[in-house]
Amino acid sequence: MRVKGVLFDLDGTLWFKGKVIEGANECLDWARKRGLKVRILTNTDTGTGEMLRERLIDDGLDVRPGEIYTPADAALTLVRQNPGKRFHFLVSRRLTSFFEPFSVASPPSDFVVVGDFRDNFSYERLNTAFRHLREGAQLVGLQKGKYLVRADGCYIDTGAFVAALEYASDKTARILGKPEKEFFSGCLAEMGLCADEVVMVGDSVTTDIEGAVRIGAAGILVKTGKYEPGDEARLATLPRWFEVTESVKQVPPVVERGMRAGV
Ligand SMILES: [Mg+2]
Structure with missing residues (x-):
């Protein structure tokens, strides 16, 4: 090999x-x-590779700069490949700030990007993403996991929210992870x-x-x-x-x- x-x-x-x-x-x-x-x-779609690295180092994992690649890094590539297009992000607080320069709040937009937004969840936010889709945006999921396991139990993962938006909008998501x-x-x-x-x-x-x-x-x-x-x-x-x-x-x-x- x-x-x-x-x-x-x-x-x-x-x-x-x-x-x-x-x-x-x-x-x-x-x-x-x-x-x-x-x-x-x-x-893991709560942050970019560099954001995750800080936390992993705290946990004792020896990760060097540039070694982690997450769906958020792939989303940044998507943004760069589509200059002039409008993006709406339904993601964690940290990623919301990170993508803010490329983001529009109100429809219309070209892409709705959905990631782990457990720390930023509300029906209103989910529905705003739905309205962007109704007005023509393409649905993009950072990943489509059903659930994730943490020390205190299982959590609903991004895929369930991507599926909810697919169901409501009759669209099929493009998955990045x-x-x-x-x-x-x-x-x-x-x-x-x-x-x-x-x-x-x-x-x-x-x-x-x-x-x-x-x-x-x-x-x-x-x-x-x-x-x-x-x-x-x-x-x-x-x-x-x-x-x-x-x-x-x-x-x-x-x-x-x-x-x-x-x-
Ligand atoms: Mg695994």
């Missing part, structure tokens, strides 16, 4: 319920020392690597491993976080090289073995 980079999922793979998963920092360190490019590809091909290719372009030069490591068959399949990358499923026994059997198509392992701790030897075998 000509591995030149490793894409890690964050939640449930490197970090879970506010704590660093055992072996995560050592694995990141191994990859960097091995000369492999590292990116943490997360569907995992497992969409566009999300991975945007990150790979930034890394300067091709899909067959990276391995995706994650705990979710439907987002991480499915994403690896879609772009033609190798995949390693870890049995931490959201993983449930038998998840791997749910994959209709396997990545071109696929391994299942206990946790991120075992990833370095698994990748080394793959590299030696020239898979």
Whole structure:
């Protein structure tokens, strides 16, 4: 395997319920020392990669500048690719401020971007987004997760609100996060690597491993976080090289073995 980079999922793979998963920092360190490019590809959509990094460092995860790629970073790319277009954002407070220079409050607009707005939720805000859609805007979801798990329990995720707006407006959202091909290719372009030069490591068959399949990358499923026994059997198509392992701790030897075998 000509591995030149490793894409890690964050939640449930490197970090879970506010704590660093055992072996995560050592694995990141191994990859960097091995000369492999590292990116943490997360569907966490409350902030940009740099915003998330501050919190993860506080939690003890050793993440370097520019290593995290979130759907909010992909949204910024979308904004830059569409100069002169009007955007309306239904996102967290922090991202609302971040995107303020590109944002319009009242319809009409060209794009409505929906992300995790748990700290900014109101019926009125949801309905304003709906009115933008009624007046012709395209619906964009930062991601389409159903629920997320935190230390104190489960929370309704962005996907449920995207689905509510799809239902009310009769529109289908364009999704920016995992497992969409566009999300991975945007990150790979930034890394300067091709899909067959990276391995995706994650705990979710439907987002991480499915994403690896879609772009033609190798995949390693870890049995931490959201993983449930038998998840791997749910994959209709396997990545071109696929391994299942206990946790991120075992990833370095698994990748080394793959590299030696020239898979
Ligand atoms: Mg995960």
